[in-house]
Amino acid sequence: MDEIQAQLKAALAHHQAGELNQAATIYEHILKVNERQWEARYYLGTLQLQRGDLDQSIRTFLQVVQLQPELPDVHNNLGVAYHAAGKWQEAGQSFEQAIRLNPHYERAYFNLGSLFESRAVFSEAVKCYQKAHDLNPGNLETHQKLADALKSAGEWSRAETIYRELLVASPGDFDLSMKLAYVLVLQRQYQEAIMLYESMLKSSPDHYQILVSLSYVYEAIGNIEAAVEAAKRSIQVAPTQPEGYNNLGNALKLQHDLEGASENFRKAISLRPDFAVAEFNLATTRLLQGNLQAGWRGYERRADIAANPQQQYPGQQWQGESLSGKSIYLWCEQGFGDTLLFIRFAIELKKRGAAQVMVLCQTELAELLKSIPEIDQILIAGDPQPECDYQCALLSVPLYLETSLETIPAAVPILKPSSERQQYWANVLSELPGSKVGLNWCGNKSFPKNELRSIPLNSLLPLGEQEGIQLISLQQVNGLEQIAPLQNAWNLWQPGAEYQADTGDFSETAALIQNLDLVITVDTAVAHLAGSLGVPVWILVSRLPEWRWLLERSDSPWYPTARLFRQSELGNWEPVIQVVQSELERMLHSN
Template sequence: MDEVQVQLKAALAHHQAGELDQAATIYQHVLDTNARQWEARYYLGTLQLQRGDLDQSIRTFLQVVQLQPELPDVHNNLGVAYHAAGKWQEAGQSFEQAIRLNPHYERAYFNLGSLFESRGVFSEAVKCYQKAHDLSPGNLDTHQKLADALKSAGEWARAEDIYRELLVAKPGDFDLSMKLAYVLVLQRQYQEAIMLYESMLKISPDHYQILVSLSYVYEAVGNIDAAIEAAERSIQVAPTQPEGYNNLGNAFKLKHDLENASENFRKAISLRPDFAMAEFNLATTRMLQGNLQDGWRGYERRTDIAASPQQQYPGPQWQGEPLTGKSICLWCEQGFGDTLLFLRFAIELKKRGAARVLVLCQPELAALLKQVPEIDQILKAGDPQPECDYQCALLSVPFYLETSLETIPAAVPFLQPPADRQQYWASLLSDLPGAKVGLNWCGNPDFPKNELRSIPLESFLPLGKREDIQLISLQQVSGLEQIEALQNEWNLWQPGPEYQADTGDFSETAALIQNLDLVITADTAVAHLAGSLGVPVWILLSRLPEWRWLLERKDSPWYPTARLFRQSVLGDWEPVIQAVQTELEQTLRSN
């Protein structure tokens, strides 16, 4: 062994022992003797990276690349240094070069995945971690990183499968158990998540995060007492942490104890002044009480708690300035029901003098909204953006108009389906006997707490056995699978393929509804559609409704033709259906 190799061996021994100063001295001595000794320079760059001397490490690795451009390890470590220094593009290029030189370089794939993950490009991170795992299947850390990236990419079922596999190899692992419970919650597998959290709580009874998560899940399934108990325990464990108070506020809100709910939301905000979720919850609690003006500002925090980033549109933000002679583009967000509910404010801006009102809406609503005369242009995602004097989120308009319960623009109808489709359904329905009653029972399954607002179709069986009415299915996309099991038990008429039930078409739904005597619906977009059309609509509401339906009232300030039927006990729809049946008998008798 020559003298240089002896010195490198001694330096590496110091390096591996954590004696970095001694190792650096020897590496530098070798380089002073021979500046082209790439091994010493490579190890020195690695040492500098360990010390956090990133700029010097990058310079050193670049020197090694000049000497040995075909070494994949050098490019990989250079990528690590670039990543640590926040130089994302250079890091990616270095990792990719390492992989080009060695297509089986597991660590370079792992590091490239880590780079994508840190930048929020989770789909690409998944690909890299998957490749790294394929190259080294026994590496549990890589497998867990793959599961984490899948979780962040929204591929929760795949992440769940991997967490379960990892827990077989590492039974009882706390971190893995927490992650498994989390993806179960995301998939609304609430009961298994509760069981998992409760089992973990037996081992760690004062674990704050478990208690906070447990209170959230209990509130999601409507177990008010358990949600309150878990939230109060989390506050006892960590009285200066805001999440427990926020969860306790949600549980009290579910109990209709709105004063205690508001008090806890305010406490959460006092502990974390920029707590968007608590501000939003406090705002919607005020709005549920009918105090819209005090709620609109906090309602603006909805974009800060959304799963997807807020969209940006060109042009100055409208904040209530006069619009006479001006153009404004209003962009829609959240669900179809929100767009239909707030569409009245686009019409209101036109009535207040806006020269041009443009609405960027969901593609499923575009054809119907084109029928609104006050809207000058309907846009869909991907359409060229016309220049406008202002832009604003549609749901933010009432904030700037300082809308109260008394000033809601409530004139209906403000929607009109295409005349030819309306006439088509009129002709088709004319052959059916009895009063024509539309039925909608299920909302979008991705909607938060959809389980609490949607109603099993079989709950409506008593209505379908009446001979003086013809029930007509208005259901589209979700909930259709419930029809087949009941098709021989009652009188439920299903529109043909032109209704596009499998894919959804709001123009067809509107045209059909326009020809009905009554619509009976859960709290879905159909409720807003029927109300916007000015058709009589009976809306069946969960014990804790959305803020727009308020509490106690049987009518709605948003829709003059709406009547509200409310649960007394969360999850119990039978008394609500009985109330609907009684009212239906009286209505038919009076007609």
């Protein structure tokens, strides 16, 4: 062994023992003797990276690249240094070069996955972690990172499978158990998630995060007492943490204790002044109380808690300035029901002097919204963005108009479906006997708490027993599978293929509804559609309604033709259906 190799061996021994100063001194001595000794320079760069001297480490690795450009390890480590320094593009290029030089370089794939994950490009992170795992299936760290990336990418079922496999290898692992429970919650497998959380509490009875998660899940399924208890326990364990108060607020809201809920949301905000979720929850509580003007500002926090970043649109943000002679570009951001509810504010801006009102909406609603004469242009995703003086989220307009319960623009009809399609359905329905009553029982299954607002079709069987009434299915996309088992059980007429029940078509639904005597629906977009058309609509509302339906009232300030039938006990629809049945009988006898 020559002298330099002996010195290099000694330096590596110090390096591996964590004696970085001694190792650095020897590396530097070697380089003074032979500046082209790439191994000493490479290990020195690695040492500098360990110390956090990122700029120097990058310079050193770049010098090694000049000496040994075909060495995959140096490109990989250079990528690590770039990544740590926040130089994302250079880091990616370095990892990719390491992989080009060695297509089986497991660690480079792992590091590239980590880079993508840190940049929230989860689909690409999944690909990299999957490749690293394929190269070394026994690496549990890579397997868990793959599961984490899948979770973030929304591939919850695949993530669940991996977490279960990892728990077989590491039974009872706390971190893995928490992650498995989380993806179970995301997939609404609430009962198994509760069982997992409860089992973890046996060994960690005062674990704050478990209690917070448990209160959230109990609240999601409507188990009010359990949600309150878990939230209170989390506060006892960690009284300075805000999540427990936020969860307690949500649980008290289920009890209709709106003052108690608001008090806890305010406490959460006092502990974390920028707590977007608590601010949003406080705002929707105020809206639910009917105090709209106090709620609109906090309602703006919806953008901060959305799953996806808010899209940026051209033009100056409108904040209530005069629109006389000006154009405004409004964009829809949430569900179909919200668009139908808030589209009245586009009309209001036109009435208040806007020269041009343009609305970007969901493709499924575009044709129907074109029937509104006050809207100058309807756009959908992919259309060129028009020039405008101002832009604003449609749901933000009432904030700047200072809308209160008394000033909601409530004139109907707001929408007017195609006269040709109206006539078509008029002809079809004329062949059916009795009063025509539309029925909608199920909302979008991906909607949070859809189980609490939807009603199983078989529970509505009593409504089909009314003489003189022909029930018409308005259901589209969701809930259709419930029809076949009851096909011969009751009086429910289904529109033909032209109704497009499997894919959904709001224009067709509107034209059909326009010919009905009454619509009976759970809280879905159909409620807003019928209300916007000015058709009588009975809305069956959960014990915990969306804020727009307020509390206790049987009417709606948004829709003059709407009547609300409310649950008195969460999850129990039978008394509500009995009241609706009685009111149907009364309606028939009064005609």
